[in-house]
Amino acid sequence: MTATTTSIPTTSVAETTTVRVGSRRAPIAFAVAAAAAILLFVVFGRTGDTTFRLSAPTDLVQLPPLVVPARTTTALLTAALVALAVFAVWRTASGRRVSLWAGAGFSAVFLAAFLTWAAAGHTLPVLGLLIGTVGISTPLVFGALGGVISERVGVINVAIEGQLLGGALVSAVVASVTGSPVAGVLGAVAAGVLVSLLLAVFAITYWVDQVIVGVVLNVLVVGLTSFLYSTVLTEDAATLNAPPRFRAVEIPGLSQIPLIGPTFFRQTVIVYAAYVAVAAVYLGLFHTRWGLRLRAVGEHPQAADTVGIRVGRTRFRAVAVAGAVAGFGGAYFTLGAVGSFQQEMTAGMGYIALAAVIFGRWDPVRATLAALLFGFATNLQYVLSVIGSPVPSELMLMLPYVVTIVAVAGLVGRVRGPAASGLPYASR
Template identity: 50%
Template sequence: MSAPTTERELIGRSVLAPISWRTPIIMATLAALALFGFALFTPADLDSQIELTGGGAAWQLPDLVLPSRASALALVLVAFALAGLSFWTTQNRRRSVAVPVVFGVCLVLAFLIWAVAGNASGLPLPFLLSTAMTAALPLIFGAFAGLLCERSGVINIAIEGQLLAGAFLTAVLATVAGNPYIGLIAAPVGGALVGLLLAVFAIKYRVDQIIVGVVVNVLVLGLTSYLFSTVLSDNPLRLNSPPQLPSLRIPLLADIPVIGQALFNQNLIVYVMYVAVVLLHIGLFRSRWGLRVRAVGEHPKAADTVGIDVNRTRYRNVVFGSAVAGFGGASMVAAGLAFTKEVTEGRGYIALAAMILGRWSPTGALAAALLFGFADSLNRVLNNIGSPVPYEILAMLPYLATIFAVAGLVGRVRPPAGAGKAYPS
């Protein structure tokens, strides 16, 4: 092979990064495991029943009945083909988001078909998607809070505490007022107060942002647990019985098979989320405010030289992002559920993983949070209808999805360059 003779060839070859085969290898390995786990060892005489429309939908479709082994095998073969396509795109240095996404959908469908094989109840798909949306809400708003903070240069580990504070204030004030919407107004206030505490120590006193975030989480957890044990438990009817946030059904759209109930028969928090993801994306990437925020997060010194007040921008983003997380905490008691100790169950940390998997983008964070919410919902639905998978394994699904997604499928990601670095006042 002849050596490059021109300067352009030398430069072109020098900037090529080594090819990473991690993603196609993981895809091929998962497809092989699915072949043996979901296809070959499924009895050939069993069928899988999938419900396509809920009971209240105007447009009813018959249940989908599929031969379990043949359907799972077909989906796994498609997954193998996509793994091969991933090897080809990697070899040719082409990025494709659609390939791993479709691959994941095929494996999930193969798993569902295997899990309900021979089950007389079948899989209530509309109910599964609806509960997945509900489970994803705190993750979505938590991920939005994380990216608002990190885009300005502050790492927000305290999302867990902000969700918890929002849920606590929502439960108490909605119960006292007898109005769930009062609780929705209070939730962002709780999150913002926790965010202000984080901002003071991380920005003004320049304490390590990871450490102060963990400390704030422990503080909020201890405070809410103490108040729950000493105040709420003694007066549950007066202080911890929030009314249910009503569902707002959109006519016609809610009757769409499969997805109608999940998307268009939800409470106000879901519809606020739809608006929030659009406004946040436009604000961060299509506005002067977003340009300033990203400048502060990427190169604070350069932003300072052009007249942007770095620390004031960070204060505003941390408090605003924390208020967003507090609003997401309201979703955990919006169904009329009482506040309990550690009601968040680590969702703040999963929200951080969703933010990373989404590459610090509102739409990416939304998709990642929905993935984790689906895993959480799948655990509950399969446990209710009866599944060959042990309950302990199903309970691990959201956390396994978090680990595999972040460690295996994200690839190389670069956070904002100024994230975690204090800036002098």
């Protein structure tokens, strides 16, 4: 009788800082971006000076504006991009790997060149751009964190849009009736949990296709919230749709740091909660027993079941937590930004958050950075239109999705989700 051993695929908790890429994808991505830079910034280069305004008039420490000649600066930055592309080709040809830092540096140089080119002859309010980015990104961060938790346990969470929208509606109504924004946040959390439990019941208990369930739930929530808005909220807006908003709170000392302080430390409580949520989800997933069990269920549920982990219960609880996090983000729309509920006000941000999960490779920190990228691109189109830049707004709307495609194709290497994500499992 011969004994056999079975190897169980596992994933390492620690992530390396070097991303392994194919022999051709990274240099091709670098070369295509460098060629686009030559065409955009050199062939169709723009003249005039670009002024980067780094401080607001009310800041305690004033930073002088940075004024650079647009054509010269973009030409130099384009040369740097070409050099980085050549470096990537050389690294790959010599059998070495292209690190994540090379991709990050390339992206930063390209962004600097684009901003200089787009704002030629105008003044770009950098501080306003960054503050707006944090605000727009906040619900995306909560949605992306909910997506990471859910998919790490093996349930594809396409219903992030419904969780955000449901949280926005309930938070507005509860806060309006009670006069307490805190009560509104709790209501938003409850709404997110309710939507996520519907997802869990159909996906985990009845084995319905998780993507289809998520899409159907999104359509259901959109229809339900639109009906309630048109038939209930608009009839008595003063009572049901006039919630008190969270005011911005300055963190003493930190809020006075030039550029960084006004961006990150003059925000509302919901934004500060996003900072805490990112750290909590990261520590919970990678440094607690709960996170280890959750990731084991998402990678190899049969092995987890063998050692006594109840797969169904673990998935139910994790999906509920994910819904609570996403619902919390929905409260930002009504209690932190707009001040009232509007029909379909999430505007597809749940789907963008799902893209951030994939872009961030199912890691809470990377998904947060991806959400900030989407928020930056969205806010940039508003800022460029205000300053009178000739860059078409449609181009800016395309930018985050183009960046995602390019990054997944070459800059972040092979993208692999949890092995059991989307797969039903029957416990023994």
